[in-house]
Amino acid sequence: MTSTHTAGSPALYAGPFNTAQPLGIDRGNYIAIQSNNPAAAAQYAVENMGFYLVHADSDGRHYLAGHGLDPYSLVYTPGEQGKVDHISYVVRDAEDLLIAEQRLAELGVKTEAIAHSPLWRHGPALRFANPSGQTIELTPGVLVDVPMAALVAEPQSTPAPISFDHTIVRALDVAAGYEFSSRVMGLKESARIVAPDGIPVLGFFRCHTLYHCYGVARSQYNGLHHMQFTVKNPLAVHAAFEHMKQRGKVELIWGPLRHGAGHNVVFYFRDYTGHIVEYSAEEEIILNDATYAPRVWPITDPRAADEWNLSHVPEAMM
Numbered sequence: 509m510t511s512t513h514t515a516g517s518p519a520l521y522a523g524p525f526n527t528a529q530p531l532g533i534d535r536g537n538y539i540a541i542q543s544n545n546p547a548a549a550a551q552y553a554v555e556n557m558g559f560y561l562v563h564a565d566s567d568g569r570h571y572l573a574g575h576g577l578d579p580y581s582l583v584y585t586p587g588e589q590g591k592v593d594h595i596s597y598v599v600r601d602a603e604d605l606l607i608a609e610q611r612l613a614e615l616g617v618k619t620e621a622i623a624h625s626p627l628w629r630h631g632p633a634l635r636f637a638n639p640s641g642q643t644i645e646l647t648p649g650v651l652v653d654v655p656m657a658a659l660v661a662e663p664q665s666t667p668a669p670i671s672f673d674h675t676i677v678r679a680l681d682v683a684a685g686y687e688f689s690s691r692v693m694g695l696k697e698s699a700r701i702v703a704p705d706g707i708p709v710l711g712f713f714r715c716h717t718l719y720h721c722y723g724v725a726r727s728q729y730n731g732l733h734h735m736q737f738t739v740k741n742p743l744a745v746h747a748a749f750e751h752m753k754q755r756g757k758v759e760l761i762w763g764p765l766r767h768g769a770g771h772n773v774v775f776y777f778r779d780y781t782g783h784i785v786e787y788s789a790e791e792e793i794i795l796n797d798a799t800y801a802p803r804v805w806p807i808t809d810p811r812a813a814d815e816w817n818l819s820h821v822p823e824a825m826m
């Protein structure tokens with residue numbers, strides 16, 4: 509790792525960024541979280557978060573759809589409260605699963621191919637673990653040419669999550685998390701927030717054009733930092749926030765604000781299992797892969813977190 513340093517500014521990483529081959533990941537699909545009471549977690553998501561309960565299977569999994577075209581965007585499955593069951597990403601077709609399986613084998617990554625998924629409305633899948641211990645899944649899904657939230661009509665209710673677009677995992681070993689995101693998952697780095705020692709605190713990776721579908725946060729433990737769902741536009745962000753605030757049923761964490769990194773308008777709250785959920789809109793899209801240079805935000809620049817009000821990241825999200 510090389511670094512540059514000028515007087516008065518932190519040392520910044522200046523090594524190679526996007527060197528990976530793509531794994532065929534097209535976009536976020538859904539996230540499955542374990543709960544000691546999936547029915548209650550699902551009811552909470554319906555009453556407070558604007559999801560539709562579309563199915564509960566005989567194994568107790570509860571499937572929640574947003575207002576986009578995906579059959580579901582959030583699943584609560586029986587198990588240890590708050591444990592990530594798996595994070596699902598869309599590939600373009602079943603053929604891409606075979607290519608991904610071969611590529612992962614070449615990289616020495618252990619995979620599990622699932623021809624017949626026990627999940628509802630679910631095609632064949634390929635699963636593997638990230639260095640934080642979470643299961644990543646690839647599966648054919650709904651194909652869209654533009655981000656899902658840009659495609660669909662404006663929902664007439666609030667809150668109205670449209671699609672699962674990204675999650676950030678917590679990593680004890682942030683370097684391993686970075687290497688995995690890039691070299692194994694084949695994602696392109698969009699930006700990083702770095703500590704004064706030059707080590708990334710947060711890294712954002714995109715699979716297609718949307719700023720991030722996956723990210724890694726340097727942490728004291730391996731786990732989930734937050735899961736995100738996109739709403740239609742900034743007005744929908746504010747409407748959802750005001751709705752939750754007025755009802756007083758949801759623990760609000762941070763926002764509304766506009767991030768510098770990703771430029772999304774966001775607010776954060778907790779779900780039934782205690783996880784931090786982000787509702788956001790207007791995330792940056794990157795169309796110039798050939799000339800795009802990932803931005804490096806020093807953590808000392810408050811605009812990385814809150815461009816307009818310069819507020820600090822709350823303790824719960826450190």
Ligand SMILES: [Fe+2]
Pocket residue numbers: 674676734736786
């Ligand atoms: Fe986020």
